[in-house]
Amino acid sequence: MCGIIGIVGKQAVTPSIYDALTILQHRGQDAAGIATLDGHRLRLYKGNGLVRDVFPPAELERLQGDAGIGHVRYPTAGSSHMDEAQPFYVNSPHGIVLGHNGNLINTAALKKELFDSDRRHLNTESDSEVLLNVFAHELQELRSQGIQPDDVFRAVDSLHQRCEGAYSVIALIAGKGVLGFRDPHGIRPAVLGYRDTSKGREYAIASESVALDVLDFTLMRDLKPGEAVFITLDGQLHTHESPHAKSACPCIFEYVYFARPDSMLDDISVYKARLRMGQALARKILKTWPEHDIDVVIPVPDTSRTSALPLAYDLNVKYREGFIKNRYIGRTFIMPGQEQRKRSVRQKLNAIDLEFRNKNVLLVDDSIVRGTTSRQIIQMARDAGARKVYFASASPPVRFPNIYGIDMPAPSELIASGRDERQIEQELGADRLIYQGLDDLIEACREGNAGIACFDTSCFSGEYVTGVSDGYLEELQQRRSDQAKLQNQQATG
Secondary structure (H helix, E strand, O other): OOEEEEEEOOOOOHHHHHHHHHHOHHHOOOEEEEEEEEOOEEEEEEEEOOHHHHOOHHHHHHOOOOEEEEEEEOOOOOOOOHHHOOOEEEOOOOOEEEEEEEEEOOHHHHHHHHHHOOOOOOOOOOHHHHHHHHHHHHHHHOOOOOOOHHHHHHHHHHHHHHOOEEEEEEEEEOOOEEEEEEOOOOOOOOEEEEEEEOOEEEEEEEOOHHHHHHOOOEEEEEOOOOEEEEEEOOOOEEEEEOOOOOOOOOEOHHHHHHOOOOOEEOOEEHHHHHHHHHHHHHHHHHHHOOOOOOOEEEEOOOOOHHHHHHHHHHHOOEEOOOEEEOOOOOOHHHOOOHHHHHHHHHHHEEEOHHHOOOOEEEEEEOOOOOOHHHHHHHHHHHHOOOOEEEEEEOOOOOOOOOOOOOOOOOHHHOOOOOOOHHHHHHHHOOOEEEEOOHHHHHHHHHOOOOOOOOOEOHHHHOOOOOOOOOOHHHHHHHHHOHHHHHHHHHHHO
16 A cells, blocks of 8 residues: 655645655555656655655755655565665656556566567566556557647556556656546545645645645545546646546445545545444444443554444443554554564553453454454453453454555465454454444445445455456465565565
């Protein structure tokens, strides 16, 4: 999972892109990059680390220009090498820099095509570099004397025919403008906004609406599945709906965990969706466990707070903050490597003993993926004096790998894989485990936008909207398990 932002402005855009990336930091903490267009010259700077640490003042000053893009990276593939930081650059045609959120599932075949047929060279293992070169090749194949918006859109349509998977893309084309587009299923999010200034209208494309809010842009709408928007350097907005577009099927895990609660995605309030998740959990508990003896509901900060509040209210029990979070520790879910995640839980959370002592506590989290964090948190509650520790997940059991840009690759590392709920409960050490029903989760999100026909629920259901080729999941497990990541990190130093 990554965060993207692109702006065509009437003034220097680097300060706004930098601010937007800090707002999107929750989507990736491994690397960050900014590219701007200064006249006909592309300027690019990127590096590993948080946004605040990557960009020295001198580099921000050097990134001049009224158009630019930015990216924060979360390494799904496990490599944190500097070479994998985005945006990526190619010099032909015209010079293009590109950032990508998502994951291609036919990368191997595309790499072979690019080398054998397109005569293009790749420097990294990143599927984002693959996507960039596919787009650059398709644009070059048009052999247009001067690239026009229709040429750009034709190249994007050709890309849709070649690339499979999930992708929201932002690209800066030297001398032309900023391009944004979304995969034909609309799995990964992208929004469009504008800001009126004394010098004229500015446009922005971002992963989440909250980035636009902070920059004082007005949210226009989400990009539609398969849609491309191109903003020329003179500030003209051009849009194109691809003939390859499918019905919208956004990733439901954005609403469960990844997106900020103050974002609107596909016209659905993330905050409201999470409130409804908590209400649905309360209904399930009251139906299946009406005689419950829960004394207090305590969220695992921060994402689950929104669900825990209505859950406590509807159960008519106390809501308390029992864990204090160290805000200088990153999101443990997106940390590469099991050992790093385990160490970070104790550094990240500390229990307030008074809220646990001699109480039957219901802990609420947004999801349970590997189970490492949940197991430690349950033990922390016991160590703090809880009489009984119950655990509720605002989402269903994560049983299947996610192939669209979320780090759930290896079934062997998912605690719910091959286990029923009673077995998971025992593995976690909980006195009782309550999972959200998949239908309830879907309805909690769909209530915000009845026009959404489906959601990508593959990590819960094992149903992949793009389809999966034979052997892909097995190959993915070998390549992206924690063991593979460790070996990759050792190899790259």
